[in-house]
Every structure is written in structure tokens, then in C-alpha cells.
Amino acid sequence: MDAAINAARAAVGLPVGARVVAAMSGGVDSTVVAALLHKAGYEVVGVTLQLYDHGAALKKKGACCAGQDIHDARLAAETLGIPHYVLDYESRFREAVIDQFADTYLRGHTPVPCIRCNQTVKFRDLLDVARDLGAVAMATGHYVRRAIGPDGRTQMRKAVDPSRDQSYFLFATTAEQLDYLRFPLADLEKPQVRGVAAELGLRIAAKPDSQDICFVPTGDYRTLIDRLRPQGRAAGDIVHMDGRVLGRHEGVTGFTIGQRRGLNVAVGEPLFVVRLDPEAQQVIVGPREALLTASLTLEEANWLGDQPSLKAAAEGGVPVLARVRSTRDPSPARLALSGGDVTVIFEAGEEGVAPGQACVLYDPADPDRLLGGGFIRETAALG
Incomplete structure (x- = not known):
């Protein structure tokens, strides 16, 4: 327990007693974040977002930010003795995430709703709430590292546990947001997190992880899209x-x-x-070989890397490691800028690259460091 508390304190890097908002989804990770920060001596305020279906997910396992999860977050806050607020963000979530999810499929693209949720509702709207509450930082249960580089700039880095790393889903985090965010679980592995929850007597210690698409109760996304965009049939x-x-x-x-x-x-x-x-x-x-992609073009690019790298990209391309799926290792590539387009050119063909997905870029000289990325607008086949 002491080691986990010290790791959380180091990840936060703020004076003890500082007010920190903990984004509590009702799952194990975010609950342990709130608990560790409370034990570390911070003034913790828990905030939970109601994102969809107002209680319809009460009995659904593996949900997030609905029904049972809100109940679990509230109970955890009571157990810890910290203030807790529930905010109704259902309409914002529907517009920014669910409608965009359906529209992306309608265009023949493949969306990544978790990235959109982090990009909009959680790391834009919720950060504003945290500032309004007088917090000097907001902490989440994401498995990603935040560090200060030699140049004094804030970096996003992969988590110590590669099997839990979520940097792919957070590429759209802006530099300003990253300065305000904290990730206390960056140096912990999932069994350690569950162990902390059990040691604290938290009832969510054995709770299953949330699903990738939390707002699709049955996992059948087609039914949801048919209801929202019947023209897709x-x-x-x-x-x-x-x-x-x-x-x-x-x-x-x-x-x-x-x-x-x-x-x-x-x-x-x-x-x-x-x-x-x-x-x-x-x-x-x-045939399968037709899935090989030689290059892709990005839109909505976001950069956490340094400007000299981008300048070099405009002058002929710089080496990067490009990750096109959260479950796939990054591949060697080159980043080029031409006529306003951001292009990623793979050294070897990359298979199954889908427009709408994200391509996240890492530094080949420091593979744990995230440089930025964007959403895939179009692809060019190999050969």
C-alpha cells in the first residue's frame, strides 16, 4: 500500500493538501486513484459523469459511467469520506460521441469512440468543471505516464505495464490539458491496483473492466446504428x-x-x-494482400512532440513509429508534411488500416514517448 501511495504522490507531483479532482467512472482504476490520492494527503473531490441511458445499465456488467457504475462511485466516495458530484452529460456525450460514432460508420469509416470521449467530454468539458471547483489538477485512472522532459515540456509516455498502456486512446490530449492532468496509475500494474482496492475494503476490487464501447449494451453496434441512422441499411x-x-x-x-x-x-x-x-x-x-497499406493521410492532427521534428517532416520526412490499432505494435514509418497534408509512409506495408481509426506516432529514439497523431482520412494501397 505504501509503495502505491508513494507512486501516486510522485505521479501527481503537487504539494500535499492540494485540491485534486478525481474523475470517478465507478470502475476499479478510477476508484483506486481517488483512494490513493486521499491516502496521500490530497484534498480529493470525486466527480462522476452520467453519460448515457439513465439507469438502464444498472444491471449491466462491464459498463462505464451509467447505472451501477454511478452507484459504485458514490458508495466509494462515501467509504473514503470525500465529496462527490454526479454531472448529467448525457446530451453532450450523445452529440460528441454516439452521433459521431454512427455518422462515421455511415461514411464507411471505422470510429474509435473512446478517443472521442477522452477528447471531448472528459478532457475538455470535465477539465473545465475541475477548474471551476478550484482544483489545481485532475487525476484519472488511465494507464499512461506523464513526465517532464529535459526541455521542461510535459510529455506523454507509455505506461509501465505495456498490456495496460492507453496512450493510443489519449493521443488527442492537448499540451495544455496534459499540463493539468495527472495519471497516478502510470507505474502500477493491474494486479497491484486490484490489490490496493482489496486492502482498502472497496467493494469494486473484483469488478470487471469496462467494455471498449460502453454505450453498446449487447456489443451489437449494428442495432444502435440502424436505430440512429436507418439509411445505413x-x-x-x-x-x-x-x-x-x-x-x-x-x-x-x-x-x-x-x-x-x-x-x-x-x-x-x-x-x-x-x-x-x-x-x-x-x-x-x-485477397488479404490487398489490405496492405503503403501510406495514410491524417486529419485532426494533434502534436505533443517538438516543433523541430515537424519542421524536418516538412523538409522531407522524419522517422516515427506509427501505431494504427490499440492492439498492434507500432511500425517503422516516416512522417511527411506537404501542402498541408500530414502523411505517414510505412517502411513495409501495414495491414488492415481503416479510415476513421487513429494513427498514433511515437519517437523511434525513445519509443515510450508519444509525439502525437491524428485520425486516418484516407489510405494508399501498397503496390
Whole structure:
């Protein structure tokens, strides 16, 4: 326990007694953050966001920021003896995350709602609330490290536990936000966190982790999209990249780049979704090698790296490590800037890169350091 408290105090780096807002989702990680900061001597104020379905998720396991989670956060705050507020952000969450999720699928792209949630509701709106409450920092249960570099600038770095690292989902955090945020679990592993919860007698010690898409109760995102954007159910053709029409589909929103199952076509070879064309209502399929991407173009780029690197990128490209999925290791690439476009060129082809997903960039000379990233606007095939 003492080691965890000291690690949390070091991660916060503020004088004991400072007021810190703890973002409490109702899960193990955020609850332990509040507990550690309280034990470390900070004036902790817990804040929980009601994000969706007002109690409909009360009995749902693995949810986040709804129903049972709010109840658990409130009980934890009472146990710790800290003030706790619940804020109704359902309308903001619907507009910034759920509607954007559905619209992205409608465009034939693949969204990452956790990034949008962190980018908007949590690290924009909630930070404003924390400042209004007079807090000098806001702490969250994300597994990512915050450090001060040799140049005095705040860096975002991977967590000590690579299996829990969430830097991919936080690439859109701005430098100003990062200066205000704290991540007390950066140097802990998940078993340690659960151990702290158990030692403190917190009832959420064995609670399951939240799902990736917390607002899809059954995991069936198609049902949600059909309800919000029924036009996505327009039928169309499944077309081989050589032009052959192989079958029919019931809407492009039911497919993602790299998908193999559910195509219901048989041509004697494995086929994968290589492109989606919502305007033509076509699902384009091809062999696995057609999934290889040579380069991609980013939009909504955000930088936590230094400006000289960007200047060098404009002058011909700089080496980076590019991560296109949270579950995939970064790949060697080059970052280039040309005519306002941010382009990532892979040294070798990268498979299954989907527009709408994020591409997050790390420093090859210091692979734990996040430089920035953006959302994938378009891709160029290899060959």
C-alpha cells in the first residue's frame, strides 16, 4: 500500500493538501486513484459523469459511467469520506460521441469512440468543471505516464505495464490539458491496483473492466446504428476489386475494413473487405494482400512532440513509429508534411488500416514517448 501511495504522490507531483479532482467512472482504476490520492494527503473531490441511458445499465456488467457504475462511485466516495458530484452529460456525450460514432460508420469509416470521449467530454468539458471547483489538477485512472522532459515540456509516455498502456486512446490530449492532468496509475500494474482496492475494503476490487464501447449494451453496434441512422441499411452489391459482382449486402454500416466473416460469398479463396463506398452502396472485397497499406493521410492532427521534428517532416520526412490499432505494435514509418497534408509512409506495408481509426506516432529514439497523431482520412494501397 505504501509503495502505491508513494507512486501516486510522485505521479501527481503537487504539494500535499492540494485540491485534486478525481474523475470517478465507478470502475476499479478510477476508484483506486481517488483512494490513493486521499491516502496521500490530497484534498480529493470525486466527480462522476452520467453519460448515457439513465439507469438502464444498472444491471449491466462491464459498463462505464451509467447505472451501477454511478452507484459504485458514490458508495466509494462515501467509504473514503470525500465529496462527490454526479454531472448529467448525457446530451453532450450523445452529440460528441454516439452521433459521431454512427455518422462515421455511415461514411464507411471505422470510429474509435473512446478517443472521442477522452477528447471531448472528459478532457475538455470535465477539465473545465475541475477548474471551476478550484482544483489545481485532475487525476484519472488511465494507464499512461506523464513526465517532464529535459526541455521542461510535459510529455506523454507509455505506461509501465505495456498490456495496460492507453496512450493510443489519449493521443488527442492537448499540451495544455496534459499540463493539468495527472495519471497516478502510470507505474502500477493491474494486479497491484486490484490489490490496493482489496486492502482498502472497496467493494469494486473484483469488478470487471469496462467494455471498449460502453454505450453498446449487447456489443451489437449494428442495432444502435440502424436505430440512429436507418439509411445505413440501404442494400447494395458486394464487388470484387477486379469488378466482379459477387453478391448483395444489407448496408455498408455492417462492414469494416479487414472483415472476413459475414460476406456470404464463395469464390474459392478467402476474401476480405478492402474498401467501402457508401455513395455507390458497395462493399469492395479482395485477397488479404490487398489490405496492405503503403501510406495514410491524417486529419485532426494533434502534436505533443517538438516543433523541430515537424519542421524536418516538412523538409522531407522524419522517422516515427506509427501505431494504427490499440492492439498492434507500432511500425517503422516516416512522417511527411506537404501542402498541408500530414502523411505517414510505412517502411513495409501495414495491414488492415481503416479510415476513421487513429494513427498514433511515437519517437523511434525513445519509443515510450508519444509525439502525437491524428485520425486516418484516407489510405494508399501498397503496390
